[in-house]
Amino acid sequence: MLRQSLLQGTSRHCHVTAKYVLSLLLFVNFISPHSTASAHQVKTTRDVGAILHIEPNDNPRAGERTKAWFALTRKGGKVIRLAECNCQLQVYAEPHASGEPPLLEPALQALTAERYQGVPGTEITFPRQGNYQLQLRGKPKTGASFKPFELKFNVTVAAGNEVSENVQGTQDVNQNFTQARTSGLPFWAIASFGLIIVGVFLAVVQQLNRE
Known part of the structure; x- marks a missing residue:
């Protein structure tokens, strides 16, 4: 009797464990596409942070205009607008050596997106498929209270209309x-x-x- 009870208990335990693992796998498979598509890169310094948004769906394609903007904030969550920042964006093809000139230096404009107003943004046309690095540098203009910063974002560009x-x-x-x-x-x-x-x-x- 004792042996039979132990076997039945073990069987029920294995059945519950299998159901739990199956449910977990289904849950992961369900949320993975959504979390991948909506993921944004977050970079921070001591008192400045930024979230890089690339439209559409953080999936740029070579040879196509890509809208990129930075939700730039200072410590505490207050938004840093482009009017408050001498910001500069440089785009490098990876890998690149230190001191190498940037591949692109797109001009930044004040954009309003989601709940962010006047944040730095631009349009980038990546010439080829591959890996790139976006470097956002900034210094405070008169009256702004944040420290100079440099933030680096790695971007993977999918195949598109590039010319071989x-x-x-x-x-x-x-x-x-x-x-x-x-x-x-x-x-x-x-x-x-x-x-x-x-x-x-x-x-x-x-x-x-x-x-």
């Missing part, structure tokens, strides 16, 4: 080859001329052998 240099190079080579053929003698004329030379050479050889 290899494809373009192949097209140029083919075009040059075609132009070379059309600018000179036709191929059939060159082949006929070669056959005539070979025929004359063979005739000369035969004549010499007879003599």
Whole structure:
């Protein structure tokens, strides 16, 4: 009896555990797409923080205009507007070396998005698929009370309408080859001329052998 009770208890425990694990997996699968699509990058310094928003859905594509803006706040949650900040945005293709000039330096504009008013934002066109780094630097204008800051955000750009240099190079080579053929003698004329030379050479050889 005791053994049977233990077996029944173990069976019920395993059944409950299996149901719990299955429910947990279903829950994770349900929330994962939503959490991935709505995830924003948060970076902070000692007294300044920012959330990077990239539209749409934080999923930029190469060759397409991408709207990016920064929910910039100081310690305590007060919004830092672009009018209060000498802000500069630089875009680097990853990996990049220290001191390397930025790939892009898009001008910042004051944008109003969601509950944030006048925050720095811009439009970026990433030229190719791959990894990039956005560096936002800022200094307070007169009357502002935050300290200078530098925030770095890593961005992955999906494939889009980028132009492949290899494809373009192949097209140029083919075009040059075609132009070379059309600018000179036709191929059939060159082949006929070669056959005539070979025929004359063979005739000369035969004549010499007879003599």
